[in-house]
Amino acid sequence: MTQPDEGLIHAWLDGELPPDEAARVEQLVANDAAWAAAAAEARGLIAASARILSALDEVPAQVIPDRPSVAAAQPRRLPWWTRAAAAVIVVAGGSVLVLQRSEAPSLPAPQVADTARTPSASSPVPAEAKQEATTPSTPVVSPSSRARTATADAASSEKSQPTPAPAVAPPPAGAPATVAPSAVAPSAVAEKLAAPIAQATVPTAAPVREAVPMMRTTGGAPAPRAELANTPAQPLALRDQEARRAKAASDVSVMGGVVAAPVMPACFVVRDAATPAGDSVVMHQVRLTGDTVFLASREAEPAVTAWVLRGAGPRPGLRSPMIAIIATPTSCPKP
Amino acid sequence: MSDTERLFTTYHATLVRYLTRRLGDRDWAEEVAQETFVRALRQDHIVNERSWLFAVATNLVRDDARKEARRRRHLELLAAEQRDAHVDAPDVSVARALDAADARRALDTLAERDRQALLLKEEGLDYTEIAEILGVAVGSVGTTLSRARRRLAESFEAQQRARAERRA
Numbered sequence: 001m002t003q004p005d006e007g008l009i010h011a012w013l014d015g016e017l018p019p020d021e022a023a024r025v026e027q028l029v030a031n032d033a034a035w036a037a038a039a040a041e042a043r044g045l046i047a048a049s050a051r052i053l054s055a056l057d058e059v060p061a062q063v064i065p066d067r068p069s070v071a072a073a074q075p076r077r078l079p080w081w082t083r084a085a086a087a088v089i090v091v092a093g094g095s096v097l098v099l100q101r102s103e104a105p106s107l108p109a110p111q112v113a114d115t116a117r118t119p120s121a122s123s124p125v126p127a128e129a130k131q132e133a134t135t136p137s138t139p140v141v142s143p144s145s146r147a148r149t150a151t152a153d154a155a156s157s158e159k160s161q162p163t164p165a166p167a168v169a170p171p172p173a174g175a176p177a178t179v180a181p182s183a184v185a186p187s188a189v190a191e192k193l194a195a196p197i198a199q200a201t202v203p204t205a206a207p208v209r210e211a212v213p214m215m216r217t218t219g220g221a222p223a224p225r226a227e228l229a230n231t232p233a234q235p236l237a238l239r240d241q242e243a244r245r246a247k248a249a250s251d252v253s254v255m256g257g258v259v260a261a262p263v264m265p266a267c268f269v270v271r272d273a274a275t276p277a278g279d280s281v282v283m284h285q286v287r288l289t290g291d292t293v294f295l296a297s298r299e300a301e302p303a304v305t306a307w308v309l310r311g312a313g314p315r316p317g318l319r320s321p322m323i324a325i326i327a328t329p330t331s332c333p334k335p
Numbered sequence: 336m337s338d339t340e341r342l343f344t345t346y347h348a349t350l351v352r353y354l355t356r357r358l359g360d361r362d363w364a365e366e367v368a369q370e371t372f373v374r375a376l377r378q379d380h381i382v383n384e385r386s387w388l389f390a391v392a393t394n395l396v397r398d399d400a401r402k403e404a405r406r407r408r409h410l411e412l413l414a415a416e417q418r419d420a421h422v423d424a425p426d427v428s429v430a431r432a433l434d435a436a437d438a439r440r441a442l443d444t445l446a447e448r449d450r451q452a453l454l455l456k457e458e459g460l461d462y463t464e465i466a467e468i469l470g471v472a473v474g475s476v477g478t479t480l481s482r483a484r485r486r487l488a489e490s491f492e493a494q495q496r497a498r499a500e501r502r503a
Binding site for chain 1: 355356359434437438441442454456457461462475476477478479481483484485487488491
């Protein structure tokens with residue numbers, strides 16, 4: 001004798017069981033008192049629920065003030081560049097850029113973020129990591145914590161270094177944040193690389209937006225040019241859905257990447273590899289902080305902003321859901 | 336009869352009833368239903384019309400698409416005709432209004448998935464369609480429904496009992 005299975009009985013009464021299974025349940029109900037009682041109860045519940053629900057049909061319009069809670073709205077589907085969980089920005093700078101690089105031996109070597117952590121980059125940074133990132137004196141007990149400590153140290157040293165003069169005026173107060181220290185993915189490398197940039201570029205009043213493992217070029221150790229050329233560039237800006245929802249009011253998007261471009265020209269044509277050039281978005285440079293170039297769209301509504309890092313240029317190795325971004329220097333359109 | 340009219344005639348009444356039960360507001364339900372049909376008309380091909388319509392309507396409710404749906408009025412005439420044809424003028428006595436309020440409160444005590452499964456089943460969707468819309472296994476629908484029906488009945492009964500005690 002088996003215990004009556006309520007779900008099975010309801011499925012049987014709803015006519016949802018295959019014939020053999022229905023026959024088996026029917027047999028049980030006929031021969032087993034417990035199953036018979038359960039079936040009778042189920043019949044009553046089905047009838048009762050139908051009757052109760054029918055009472056809801058006599059609802060005049062606009063008379064019930066309380067609406068049932070519904071699940072939170074799904075994040076809107078955004079343009080391709082904002083859907084990019086991460087972006088590598090490649091600048092077709094050509095030989096001019098290479099030349100400029102060769103003429104600028106002090107340009108720091110790029111350091112590569114841990115892109116394998118991209119899928120988890122949207123998850124909040126553990127409180128521990130945040131704490132350590134802001135507490136340089138944390139004892140070093142493990143490689144990861146060492147890295148985090150190094151991040152904090154790097155951040156400290158970054159603060160003490162003179163910041164290169166911006167090419168253009170900084171964005172106005174309240175301009176969209178790009179990355180924030182607390183939002184950087186808990187990758188040791190990424191933290192190490194991202195924190196100084198974040199500290200250097202995030203307006204203090206701006207909300208935390210992104211979890212961004214990224215490439216950092218400022219403050220890195222110089223590297224041989226050949227090594228630089230072979231460095232797999234994986235600068236990333238990961239769109240965090242929570243952050244996206246939080247920034248709904250401003251509706252500003254952020255993406256990131258590497259650009260091997262010089263400061264000038266101050267506008268870039270930005271698109272992904274699959275987008276025709278005609279659909280590109282012209283973004284103008286609004287700020288340059290160290291090797292971080294901040295872009296804002298001139299065309300898109302709502303405005304799209306991006307940050308890019310001057311660094312290694314095009315590299316393979318994109319990982320889903322990243323989208324390769326091509327940012328080509330261009331002359332700025334007239335306002 | 337065009338595809339549009341057929342789709343509308345076949346599913347509008349049940350969809351509005353489902354949405355009204357779900358939302359507790361007929362105007363809102365009408366708007367969401369109309370938006371659902373507008374979206375259906377944009378589709379080249381729908382494999383399972385009923386399942387598709389209810390899934391979209393469910394998602395619209397979730398997305399709170401009411402504001403956008405307000406602008407979709409071009410099916411209003413059809414909706415009015417359909418409503419006149421299928422919905423009798425409500426006889427909202429006090430007792431029935433109280434029953435409706437109890438039913439609403441009872442329904443609101445259910446978990447979201449249970450509530451949706453129950454409302455979809457009441458509109459005649461089969462277990463496969465319900466499972467598809469809710470994103471659950473077909474085998475779990477029976478259990479979900481049995482739980483939902485039991486809780487609805489118990490909660491409704493409790494509401495009525497409490498009201499009777501207050502009156503006494």
